[in-house]
Amino acid sequence: MGDLWIGNIEPNTTEDEIKDFLCRYGFPPFDTIERVEGTGERPAVVLGFNGVEPHVLRTLQPRVHNMFWKSRALVVQVMPGRDET
Template sequence: MSVLLLANIGPDATDEEIGAFLVKYGLPQFNDIEYLEGDGTRPAARVTFDALDSDALDKLKGRIHGMYWKGLQISAQVLRERFS
């Protein structure tokens, strides 16, 4: 299992739109998505992939990190556990 943090996604993005965007650029369909609260300036979502490990997701995130989607520049970061 691995987790991708997508930041600056736009407040009106739906689960289906995010899923279609990720699949379009070669990532698998996600298993879970959780929207993170903040001050609203850079909406973010934590996206979970059960079929990928963190190393594989790290290679795929380069396809979307820094890309413009819906007029906003997307930031993608793989979240890793610091202690195992």
């Protein structure tokens, strides 16, 4: 399972908008979404992709990192793998 962090996302962006945006750039549909509000200045989401390894997400990440979307420059990072044992 791979996780993708998208920071500086426009706060009112819907799950469907995020999914459509990423699929347009070759990402598979995500399985989970967690919103991270932080201080409110640069909200983020963490997307979980079941069955997609982090190295696959790393090949796709440059397609959207630093992209200007919905009046904001996105910060997109692949999260380090979690040890679930």
